[in-house]
Amino acid sequence: MLSVALMSNATMLQFVSHGARPAISYSALQAGVGTGLLGALAATFSVVPLLGAIPLGRMADRGHVISLIFAACFSQICAVLGLILWPTQLVVLLLGGVVLGLGHVCGVVAQQTLVARSPAHLLNRAFSQYTFFGTLGQLAGPLLLSVSGQDTSADVVMVFALVGLGTLAVLASALALVVLLRREASDHPQPSIVQAPREAARPASSARRRLIASVVISTVMLAVVDVVTIYLPAWGVEHGVLAATVGLLLVSRAFGLLAGRVLVQPLLRLVSRAWLQVLSAIVAGLATAAIAWPAPVLFAFAVLFSSGVAIGICQPVSMIYVSATAPPNAVSTWLSIRLSGNSAGMLFGPPLAGLLAFALGPAGVIAGTSLCAALISGAAATAFRAESMEGTG
Template sequence: MRAPAALLCHAFLLQLAAYIVRPTSAYRAIELGVDPQLVGLIAASFALLPLVVAVAIGRWNDRGHVKLSLILGGALMVGAGVGVHLWSESLTSLLIWNAVIGLGHLLAVVGQQTLVAQLGREKLDSAFGTYTFAASLGQAAAPLALAAVGGSAVLPDTDILFAIYTATCAILLGMTGLLPSAHNADQRLGSEHSLRSALQVPPTTQRTMTGAMLLSMLVLAAVDLIQVYLPALGVEREIPSATIGVLLAVRAAATMASRLGLARLASRVGRTRLAYVSTIVAGAAVGALAAPVPIVVSGILLAIAGFALGIGQPLSMSIVTAAAPAGTTSTWLALRLSGNRVGQSVIPAILSGFTGSIGTGGVFVVTGIGLLGTAAAARFLIADDL
């Protein structure tokens, strides 16, 4: 069955809040006179604690604490919202509050994905496709809040934005009571597994998990790189920022469209085949963005890339859920999230070091090659019978 409306609304609010507070924290740092080169530390602080505790939180959820994970995650995000609103007068305080927000976000995401995995076990592709669509909608709505508050000003009113973030998190926390409970059978199975035994799976399952996580990591990193480097490419080629904004919107719309039709695609093509074929298509389209083509062609390439990239995330969730032994689903989903955080941090950092020699267009070529390599790895690693 599809995830219920309350869970989808919860996913929307969670991503809306996260995508409001992260750029707002960067604006607050600029207000405080922080060196722009250090602003990137704010993004790193958001991912720091999840890298350390993701698997432990997954085990905690497998042992029957899904609802508590959701409540604690919402509470941490509300508390950090109050903190960042009232006590963020230095870079250090901003880093601390964003680390707490990152931890709360992880607790909530693992809880959400565990519920989706259980509620939609009979139709995983449909459930995760709809879930990620709701999350994408929240990510797309956040810039509207920034634009509404900022208007034509270079720096928006961060106090108002932090207040909006905190209010959103308060609604999120209040909605937690409307969410369904996790299945007791899965909780009993989860309590029987230690962390070591949960991660000790047959070689075929281990290869499948590795392939799904690698695919998820590279696809998410590619989306982030498009968001960062397409504006830079526009500056190089003297493309108006409004046009770049439209192109990014095309990519986002295509991504959401693919997630709504994911179940039909997976049933026709097959889950494993769809995973690597969509990544091949994404790699070719992203790499082609480096070519000096007309704007209309760039829009078509971004629509193709966005549609293909939108498949990777929910499909990797479905593959991990289907392959995970009973009682370990949350652990493996959390490990997948941890891999995503590594990809979001490490891959852009590595590419930024080579941008001077390969150019902005070269970043798209390298990203495309990386996606093609990931597709080949997924074809080899992920089992065909999922």
């Protein structure tokens, strides 16, 4: 039951974020914000995760997981309520992004802490399951655009209202999770899902370089995901693509992410954790860049699905690698460093991409960001050169 509550909470947390953020982009476009400024608006989501992920990770390492779960619920409810009441006010869109980001990072830190403290021999499966259920939320969120948009715009009030129902589900799953955590903690001094014992970690001096490389790869992949999420609505407007179709394009990427999660465990039997990160990141960058190719919309579906598969492999493997490599008493801290790196990519990537938008347009922004991500991932691979291409890492 504890695992069910955790996976439900992960699904609904992602549903709220991935449902609200594309709608914020449409709200901004309707309010007259240019495509070049969309990146700056979207970056507000990453301000708190960038600055607060590491302190929040240290809180989790000190045992304050339940507090983070409640903080996530409260923040998301406040953000979505403001967006429902004032959906086209630029100040509210800015503040909504900030508070939504706060709720997201609190929830993710708490969830990843619980998953990372699974027994070492179950780590691959635990993170695969966690990311699989999180991806279900990423898949369902953009579907809200498909049920609300009848032209190149979208009924953002309807989207935000439906996302608001999602926040109630986040609260319900969080309450169930907290009750079960406290019950198991009282029944068993060291419950399986929250216990921390693992074999001694590799010395920090030999692991730090590989940990940083894994964080870098994760960062550039999240930048690609974020740029696509932000600029695909603008790409749709530019090409006359219905908002419902844009929602389905994001859903196709989410299906790819889901497929990638399923492939993680089989691929880890063939390729090490380190090198699977690198290879999947390069493939993801190259596949996403193909969006700039002048082709029918069906081609865009294939591109986003393919890149979703590769990113769906890369992200959980990065979590597993960091959890297995970090010192046992600092797993949450290193996972939060990874989240902080992701947030840095999400904070600085979209505004920098926005500078390109003035000259290259939405498709050029997505392609340019993706190619840069592939190159950076290839360069980060030098940190893993001593590790074998075979085995489990």
